[in-house]
Amino acid sequence: MHATNYKLTELMVVRCAKEIKDNEVVFAGVGLPLVVVSFAMLTHAPNMILFTEGGSIRATAPPGLAITVDDPALFCNGDATFGMLSTMAALQRGEVDVAFIGGAQIDKYGNINSTGVGDWTRPESFTYFAGSGGANDMATSGKRVLAIMPQDPKKFVETVDYLTTPGFLDGPGARERAGMIGGGPDVVVSTMGVYKFDAKTCEMYLAEYFPGQSVEKVKANCSFALNVSPDVRETTPPTEKEIAVLRNIDPTGFYLG
Amino acid sequence: MAVNKLMTLKEAVSRHIKDGDTIYYGGFQIMVPMAITHEIIRQKKKDLTTVESSTDVGGLDIMVGAGCVKEIHSAWIMNWYVKAPYAVRRAFQSKMTKRYDLSNFAATSALIAGFMGVPFIPVRGNIGTDMLKHNPVDLTVVKDPFTGEEITAVRAWNADVAIIHAQVADTLGNVMSWGTRGVTDEFGAMGAKRGVIVTAEEIVEPEVIRADPDRTVVPYFKTLAVVHCPWGAHPSACRGYYGLDIRFSQYQGKYERNADLLPKFLDEWVYGCEDHSAYIKKYIQKFGQEGLDRLKPTLGFKPKYQVDYGYHDPGVWKGVPQYTDEYINA
Numbered sequence: 341m342h343a344t345n346y347k348l349t350e351l352m353v354v355r356c357a358k359e360i361k362d363n364e365v366v367f368a369g370v371g372l373p374l375v376v377v378s379f380a381m382l383t384h385a386p387n388m389i390l391f392t393e394g395g396s397i398r399a400t401a402p403p404g405l406a407i408t409v410d411d412p413a414l415f416c417n418g419d420a421t422f423g424m425l426s427t428m429a430a431l432q433r434g435e436v437d438v439a440f441i442g443g444a445q446i447d448k449y450g451n452i453n454s455t456g457v458g459d460w461t462r463p464e465s466f467t468y469f470a471g472s473g474g475a476n477d478m479a480t481s482g483k484r485v486l487a488i489m490p491q492d493p494k495k496f497v498e499t500v501d502y503l504t505t506p507g508f509l510d511g512p513g514a515r516e517r518a519g520m521i522g523g524g525p526d527v528v529v530s531t532m533g534v535y536k537f538d539a540k541t542c543e544m545y546l547a548e549y550f551p552g553q554s555v556e557k558v559k560a561n562c563s564f565a566l567n568v569s570p571d572v573r574e575t576t577p578p579t580e581k582e583i584a585v586l587r588n589i590d591p592t593g594f595y596l597g
Numbered sequence: 598m599a600v601n602k603l604m605t606l607k608e609a610v611s612r613h614i615k616d617g618d619t620i621y622y623g624g625f626q627i628m629v630p631m632a633i634t635h636e637i638i639r640q641k642k643k644d645l646t647t648v649e650s651s652t653d654v655g656g657l658d659i660m661v662g663a664g665c666v667k668e669i670h671s672a673w674i675m676n677w678y679v680k681a682p683y684a685v686r687r688a689f690q691s692k693m694t695k696r697y698d699l700s701n702f703a704a705t706s707a708l709i710a711g712f713m714g715v716p717f718i719p720v721r722g723n724i725g726t727d728m729l730k731h732n733p734v735d736l737t738v739v740k741d742p743f744t745g746e747e748i749t750a751v752r753a754w755n756a757d758v759a760i761i762h763a764q765v766a767d768t769l770g771n772v773m774s775w776g777t778r779g780v781t782d783e784f785g786a787m788g789a790k791r792g793v794i795v796t797a798e799e800i801v802e803p804e805v806i807r808a809d810p811d812r813t814v815v816p817y818f819k820t821l822a823v824v825h826c827p828w829g830a831h832p833s834a835c836r837g838y839y840g841l842d843i844r845f846s847q848y849q850g851k852y853e854r855n856a857d858l859l860p861k862f863l864d865e866w867v868y869g870c871e872d873h874s875a876y877i878k879k880y881i882q883k884f885g886q887e888g889l890d891r892l893k894p895t896l897g898f899k900p901k902y903q904v905d906y907g908y909h910d911p912g913v914w915k916g917v918p919q920y921t922d923e924y925i926n927a
Binding site (some may be wrong): 348393394395396407408409410411413415416417420421424425428429432449454455460463464466467468469470471473474476477480481502503504505506509514515518519520521568572594 | 624627630638651653655671672674675677681682686687689690691692696698699700701702703705711712719720723724725726727728731742746747748772776777778779780781784836837840841842891894898
C-alpha cells in the first residue's frame with residue numbers, strides 16, 4: 341500500500357534505492373547516500389556490497405545510522421576496514437559498480453560542483469563549500485554514477501561555477517579522451533524528480549517528476565533547456581512498509597528531517 | 598633507544614610545532630586531533646600549512662578562524678553538523694588563507710607518495726576538472742612512460758610534523774589504532790619529516806603493543822611526543838571510546854558561522870581552558886556528566902577469534918640431520 345504521509349527526503353531515498361541492483365558494489369558518499377544504501381541492503385539488495393571512503397567494506401547494513409563515511413557504525417561487524425586506501429584503490433581498479441554522490445550544482449552533462457559558488461579567481465566573490473571529498477574519484481572511476489541533490493535554478497545550471505566532479509565534461513567522447521575508466525552519470529534524483537542521460541548526446545533529460553510536481557514546475561527550476569522524455573511519468577510514491585523500514589534506519593531524522 | 602616521550606599537551610606543541618610548519622592534520626570525520634588543535638590555537642602558532650585528505654567537526658575551521666593557518670591542501674573541510682566550513686570560507690574570501698583543492702584519493706595518494714619516499718604518484722581522478730586548473734601546486738597531468746596515455750600526477754606530501762589522535766599509545770611512542778587503521782594517519786604520520794605528535798585515550802606498557810603489533814599504525818621511532826589525553830578527539834568520535842557529539846558540533850558551528858562570534862567560543866572553550874582536561878571539566882559544568890555519558894558507545898564489538906602470533910623456535914633444528922633419501926631409508 342502506498343504511503344500517504346511521507347517526507348520529500350523519504351521519497352528521494354526510496355526512489356534512489358531502486359537504482360541499486362542486488363549484488364552490486366556501491367560506493368556511498370556522505371549524507372543521504374548512506375541512508376539509501378542501508379535501505380537497499382535491508383530491502384531488495386541484500387547482497388549489495390557497501391564501500392565508503394573511510395575504508396569500510398561490508399556485506400551487511402550497519403547496526404545503526406552511519407552519519408559519516410568513517411562512522412563507528414560502519415566498522416561494527418564490517419567485513420574489512422583497511423582505511424581509505426583500500427576502498428578508493430578499488431575504484432581505480434574499476435571494481436565499483438555504482439558511485440553514489442551528492443553535489444551542490446549540476447549542468448546538463450552531469451558535471452557537478454561541490455567546491456563553491458562564485459568566481460574562484462576572485463576569492464572575495466567565492467563562497468566555499470566543502471570541496472570534492474571523494475566525489476571526484478568516485479565519479480571518475482565508478483562504472484556508473486548515481487547522484488542525489490536539491491534542485492532550484494541556481495543548482496541546475498548551464499555551467500557549473502567550479503567543475504569538481506566530472507560528468508560527461510563537454511559532451512560525447514570527452515570522458516574517453518580524458519582517459520576515465522568509469523561510464524559517467526547514469527541517474528540523478530533531485531528534490532523534484534528523476535533524470536537520466538541520453539546515450540548519444542550525453543545530455544540530461546527528465547524521466548520522472550515527483551508527486552505534486554509537473555514538467556512545467558521542474559523546468560521552471562532548471563536554468564538550462566531541459567530535455568523531457570516522451571515517456572515522462574510521475575514517480576511511484578513509497579509504500580507504508582518502505583517508509584517503516586526507512587524510519588527505523590534514521591529514527592532521529594538526522595538525515596531524513 | 599627507549600626514550601620516554603610522555604609529556605603534557607603544552608610541552609608537545611611548544612617543543613615540536615614551529616611557526617611556518619607544514620602539519621599533517623590527522624583523522625577524518627572522526628578521530629580529529631581536537632585537543633592538539635586547541636593547544637595550537639592557545640599557543641597562537643602562525644603561518645601553518647596543513648595537508649590532509651578530508652576533515653570534519655570544524656577542527657581545522659576554528660584553527661583557520663583563530664589565524665593559525667596560511668595554506669590548506671585538502672579535499673574536503675567541514676563542520677558537517679552545520680553543513681559548512683565558515684571560517685575557512687571567510688579566510689579564503691579575505692585572502693588570509695590560500696586553499697589548494699584536490700580529490701580525496703589524490704590527497705591520500707599524496708600522503709602515500711610521502712610515505713613511500715617518492716616525489717609524485719599517478720591517480721585516476723582530478724583530470725578534466727577545475728582542481729587541475731586551480732591547484733598546479735599539487736596536481737599536473739603527465740604521460741604514462743609505458744603507454745603514453747595521460748594521467749593525473751600528484752605531488753608527494755611530507756609534512757614537518759603530523760598530529761594525530763589514537764586509542765592507545767605507549768610511552769616510547771608506539772601508536773595503536775583500530776577500525777580503519779586511522780583512515781590515512783599511518784601514511785600522513787610516517788611521511789612526516791620530523792615526526793608525530795600523538796594524543797591517546799590510554800597509555801599502556803610497550804609489552805601490550807608488542808603483543809599485538811598488527812595494530813600499530815606508528816612505530817615509536819617516528820614519534821616525537823605522546824600525550825595522555827582522554828576525550829582528545831571530542832567532539833569527533835573515537836572508535837570504542839565515544840561517539841560523535843552532534844549537539845556540541847552544532848553548538849560550536851553556531852560560533853564558526855560568524856566572524857564576531859567565533860572569538861567568544863575560542864575565549865570560552867580554548868583560551869579559557871588551561872588544557873584539555875579543563876575543557877572537559879567545562880563541558881561537564883555546562884552540559885552535565887550525562888552529556889558526556891551520552892557519548893559512550895555500545896560496547897561488545899570485540900574480536901571473536903583470539904589471535905595467537907605463535908613463535909616457533911628455530912633452535913629445534915639443532916642436531917637434526919639433513920633430510921636426505923638416505924635419512925628416509927635409514
